[in-house]
Amino acid sequence: MFTSDSVVNASNSVYKKRQRVNRMLLTLSSATVVFGLFWLFWIILTLLLKGGSALSLSLLTQSTPPPGADGGLLNAIFGSVAMAVVATLVGTPIGVLAGTYLAEYGQRGWLAPATRFLNDVLLSAPSIVIGLFIYAVYVAQVGHYSGWAGAFALAIIVIPVVVRSTDNMLSLVPNSLREAAAALGCPQWRIVMFICYRAARSGIITGVLLAIARISGETAPLLFTALNNQFMSLNMNAPIANLPVVIFQYAASPFEDWNRLAWAGAVLITLLVLGINIIARSLFRK
Known part of the structure; x- marks a missing residue:
């Protein structure tokens, strides 16, 4: 009562x-x-x-100009896209496989908890530290900056993001699905490949997209690895232009035309990151 x-x-x-x-x-x-x-x-x-x-058509069709001349950001856009693609192709498989181990095979023992801890440390590590690491182990050994070095630095940033999202998404897959497949005689690798991955597909893709959004604006690691190139270059084994470094250099320059290009590059990166986040959230809702 x-x-x-x-x-x-x-x-x-x-x-x-x-x-x-x-x-x-x-x-x-x-x-x-x-x-x-x-x-x-x-x-x-x-x-x-x-x-x-x-923002104009010339921004996407012309390379970075000398002071006082007209130009665009084509070489910087190409360099950023090239390094982001390589970093994604390198970091995504490693991150997905590591996250799969943590969620599906690492329930016992010390390795999985230690890996999660180290992944969290790497996830929160300053990007400039990663750039210095790649500079020490790669750039200093080969004796020159390159697009490959920049891509490797970005790949290290991609890996912990994908590991965390893969681990979390696979952990959300109900165990009843795994048990049902195992009761029918399905081996573990088939359960992961054809059941768990399909159930967590949208979440894993979301993690990859968020990793791409993060590396799109990274400047510090590229200053020690890819550096910059005033001209259009398709050689990944040489210094290559990229949007973050171009924005950093042009924003600090005394030339007004370079300042305008820096602002335009910042708008491009902002719109790219905004679009990727919208796509990622749309996939996650599905």
Whole structure:
């Protein structure tokens, strides 16, 4: 039997106290959301106002110019895309296989917990440290900067993101699916390949897309690996232009035309990352 004090009404002191606390926390939560969105929209608006005027067809068809001349970012766009593709092709299989081991085969023993810990450390490691590592083990050994070195540095950034997403998504697959397949005589590798991967496919793809979004704007590791190239170069074994480094150099230059190109490059990267995140969230909802 409920007493009158336990009934939710305006005269209940406990209910009124909880209502005040709820309103206060809801107000604080709403204020923090508005605060965060304000800066986000301000950044996007600033990018569009300063870089939108430089968006043109020549931006995508011409290479970076000397001071005072017209040009675009074709060589930088090509270099960024080339290194991102190589990094994704190298890092994704390693990340998926490592995440598969953690979720499907590493339930016992010390290796899986240690791997998760090291993966978390690598996931939060500053990208400049990764760039210095590749510089020491690769660039310093071959004696020159190159697109391959930049791609390897970006691949190291891709791996922990894919490992985490693969591990989490496979862990969400119900064990009843695995048990049903095992009861029918299906071997472990077939269960992983044809049941677990299919059930977690959208989540794994989402992790790969988020990894691509992260490496799209990385500047620090490329300063120590790929560096830059003023001209169009298809040689991955030589210094190659890329958007983050071009933006870094052109934004700090005293030339207004280079400053406009830097803003335009920042708009391109922002739109790319925004589009990738929208696609990733759409896949995750499915």
